[in-house]
Amino acid sequence: MSWASRFRELEDDCRRAPSAHNTQPWLPQYTSDSIDIHWDPARALPDSDPTRRDLFLSLGAFVETSLIVAASAGLPVRAEIAVDHATLRAARLLPAPEVYDTPFTVESVRQRRCARGGYAPGTLDPQTLAGLGADLRQVPTRELAGPLAEADRWMFGTPAVVDELRAWMRLSPKHPRYHLDGLTDRAMALSRVEATGLAAMIGPRAYRLTRRLGGPALLAAASKGLLRYDGSVLILVGSAVTPEAVIAHGRELVRVWLALSERGLHVHPLSQLLDCAATSARLAARLDLAPDESPLAVFRTGRPLDTPVRSARIPAA
Ligand SMILES: Cc1cc2nc3c(=O)[nH]c(=O)nc-3n(C[C@H](O)[C@H](O)[C@H](O)COP(=O)(O)O)c2cc1C
The missing domain is CATH 3.40.109.10 (NADH Oxidase)
Incomplete structure (x- = not known):
């Protein structure tokens, strides 16, 4: 063979x-x-x-x-x-x-799996952080609660971004691609009621109206509590001058997530903090970066309160 x-x-x-x-x-x-x-x-x-x-x-x-x-x-x-x-x-x-x-x-x-529900309080000890083998900066969760709400308002208020989110969300087990790809209600740790509410608010027709009536602020408010506990957010920092450099950081990122997972620690990426220009710029300014460096990935990490779900995958052909 x-x-x-x-x-x-x-x-x-x-x-x-x-x-x-x-x-x-x-x-x-x-x-x-x-x-x-x-x-x-x-x-x-x-x-x-x-x-x-x-x-x-x-x-x-x-x-x-x-x-x-x-x-x-x-x-x-x-x-x-x-x-x-x-x-x-x-x-x-x-x-x-x-x-x-x-x-x-x-x-x-x-x-390894992402965990998007509640986490037990507790921050990453410096020794574990140093052993992860990447340029990671630790920020207390509470410090990013306000910026996350701002990034969520931007995300839910930007129609093209919501269109993409909607295309990849599988908010009901009846979705034909529920077991193949995208973000399921279970993976996003949403209750049935929350999933139904989210589907109703960002449905293609309703969204045009809910967007004008303060829907983005309401949706952002739903995730407000996410970082209001004493935990760790890690930011992977590096040079992203070429796509090859970003691929190398993607390899590093998965190694960090695997190393955390082996210690019983899971991650919840919060990329909207980097996608939203305002919160991304403020985060970068806080990190004391070299001229060619930028924050490449942001995720909270810790011990989840519930067992994280196994996400869907397309089987090999
Ligand atoms: C580069 C990158 C960015 C991601 N950004 C987010 C994010 O902003 N929010 C989130 O909930 N998950 C994010 N994720 C996690 C993915 O949604 C997750 O890996 C995928 O759903 C598969 O689930 P699993 O990691 O549990 O297997 C990101 C993953 C990667 C690799």
Whole structure:
């Protein structure tokens, strides 16, 4: 059996990689001597993610997850990161002389999940933070409660961003893609009543009216309590001068999330803080960054009060 055929058998685990809105933008294409990782433009988020920061972070997460899964199966694979905008290729997986060196296993990949419900109070201790191996800045949750409400008002008040959110939300188990991709009511930790209310407010026709009648402020108010406890928000900082650099940070991001997960700590990304220009600029100003650095990912982390749900994935073809 060729190394590529062996890899193909592992693809479902590689697909456990996280991606913004759970769009799973990766398209692995098997050639005779490599597995080329392309992206599907229909699974990018041009309005919520105009700089493609989250697209390339997600592709990086897929590459790193693939290397971990292959290593766990004893399959020597390496990645060459080179973005080709003409063919929408982000990276190539190639046979390697040695198994990828990683502390993580396929079990780590299967265990990791985002948790968007309540978290027990408690901040990350400096030793754990230092051991995560990335440029991470810690900010107390309460400090970002106000900015998060502002970012949520911007998000729910921006029609193109809401259109994309609506397209990827699966607010009822009856949604035909509920088990395949996107953000389910359960993954978003919404009760049936909350999911029904959200669907009603941002439904394509109702939204035109609710937007003018203060719907965005109401929706933002719903998430107000999210950061009103004593916990940790981590900000991954780095240089994002090229798509390749962002992919490298996506690999780093998934390693951080896996390392946290192995300590029983889960994450809840809050990318709207970076997508909203006003809150992003204030956050960057607070972080004392080098000239080429920017905040690339923001997420709260801690011990969730409830077991986080396993998110949907498209099975390998
Ligand atoms: C780059 C990136 C940005 C993300 N941004 C958000 C976000 O702003 N809010 C959120 O709730 N989840 C966010 N997520 C988490 C994804 O929605 C999540 O990975 C996906 O739904 C799959 O779920 P899982 O990670 O539990 O497997 C982000 C993930 C990535 C990789």
